[in-house]
Amino acid sequence: MKALLSKVVGGPETLVLEDVASPEAKPGFAVVEVKAVGVNFPDVLIIEDKYQFKPARPFSPGGEVSGVVKAVGEGVTNVKPGDRVLGNTGWGGMAQEIAMEAGRLTVIPDAMPFDEAAAFIMTYGTSYHALKDRADLKPGQTLLVLGAAGGVGLAAVELGKVMGARVIAACSSQEKVDLAKAHGADEGVVYGRGPFDRDGQKQLAELFKQACGPNGADAIYDAVGGDYAEPALRSIAWEGRYLVVGFAAGDIPKIPLNLALLKGCEIVGVFWGAWVGKNPGRHAESVQELLKFYEAGKIKPHVSERFPLDKAADAIRHLASRQAMGKVVVTID
Template sequence: MKAIICQQFGLPDSLIYTEIPEPLLGNQEVMIRVFACAVNFPDVLIIQNKYQFKPELPFSPGGEVSGIIEQVGSDVKNLKKGQRVLALCGWGGFAEKVKVGADRVFPIPDEMDYVTAASTLYTFGTAYHALKDRAQIKSGETLLVLGASGGVGLAAVVLGKVLGAKVIAAASTADKLEICQKHGAEQLINYESEDLKERIKALTDGKGVDVILDVVGGKYADPALRGMAWKGRYLVVGFAAGEIPKLPFNLALLKGCSVMGVFWGRFSTEEPQQNQQNINELVEMIQQGKISQHIHKIYPLQEAPQALQDMLDRKIIGKAIVEID
């Protein structure tokens, strides 16, 4: 089968497009013929050996796929051959086939296309878990999204609007902010050209924001935390800027606020029933037309390294997808 392979840790241009044997199926796994695989920031990290999960070389990146089950392990009872599914595989998705543990595979409705399925699980799953389970955001509260034009960030903008929050989108360019506004952001901050702390103060009449969802980290975390309201919740989702910030925890004391980690992958393992409920709710929102993902571009399998480079260069607005024939 054809696949994109990481033979040595490095940047996207070190990946190769080649033929590899099909993976051997375990008793509690299913084999999926991949039709679409999402491009996520962890894919960029995992090929550089900078992610918390470290697969053995060689491997194929790509952690979020949709397709059809071709084979079912002998111990799998809840899934069947021919079923349309999406799956969180961790890695292995930039290939024609991938094996996945049955507990990481979720059926999709017949009316949902494969691109929609592959673009939904990681980003909307993360954002929904963050806002609903961790922050327990309430209608009328103010939500600030840092890195609002990325996959998780834009999903948070969309979901924040659905959940009744007043959404402030923060991103680095006017083009990115325009997309955020089209997806429900009421107020905008260009944190490359504006003072983030002062803009938060001005937009909230000095009150500050109730919830911050941060996928960027780096230099923006400190001024964002200083712009938090009393009893606010700071959601730590990722570090796309490349730097893990060192927050002054005296601010958490003075503001009575909480700093919360958001690790959707572990949540889905530790609390599978709640995660499945969240996915069911997201699928219903998609079917009702309440939420949708902005697709930046669809790349063929052989151009997956370019998709990862575009992610690394922060060119992607919304979600990029690798499509496999």
């Protein structure tokens, strides 16, 4: 079978497509014929050894897949050969087949296309965990989403509306704001591209404050980081929750902790992958809730670009450029 491999540390240009042996279904595992792979920011980081996990090489990037179960190992009861499934795995997805722990697989509705299924679990799973479990978002509260046209950001916009919040989408262009509004955002704000000096950060803080209103944002969803973090935190409401989701801007921000004191707010880490491993039962419940939202038409992945497996490195490069809107998917025949 074909697999895209990271054999040395580096960017997308270091990835190679090679023939490898097909995996076997060990006890507790299932082998999936991969039909589509969602591309996510961790794919950019993991091939450069900048992610929380550093798998042994060679490995394939790709943390979320959809496909058809080919075989199951001893003891597997939740899926069977022929089932259409989606699954989350830290890496290994950009290949024609993958062996996964069967507990990480979920049967998908017959009407759910494989590309949407592959664009589903990491973005909506991350954002639902962030808003429900970490922020305890309530109806009527104000949610500010940074990077609102990206994969997790757009999912946060949709889920914020499902949960009854007033959602403000913050993006780097009006085109991206318009996309977020089309997915339910109540209002939008366009911010400039960093880096920012101190005056620039002050202006950005004022932009966020004006967008959120006098009471500020009850929850801030930040998958961008960098120079955007402190200005966003300055717009938070009293006892608000600032969600640290990721650092698409590239730099990990250094937050003045006096802001947390003055705002009486919480700075809350969101590490969905680790949470899934520690709370498999709650994760399974959340996935079923998300699929119900999908079947009811309340959420729908926005797949903006599709790349074949032999162009998967280009898909990762495109995502790293921060030009992508919604989800980028690799499709596999």
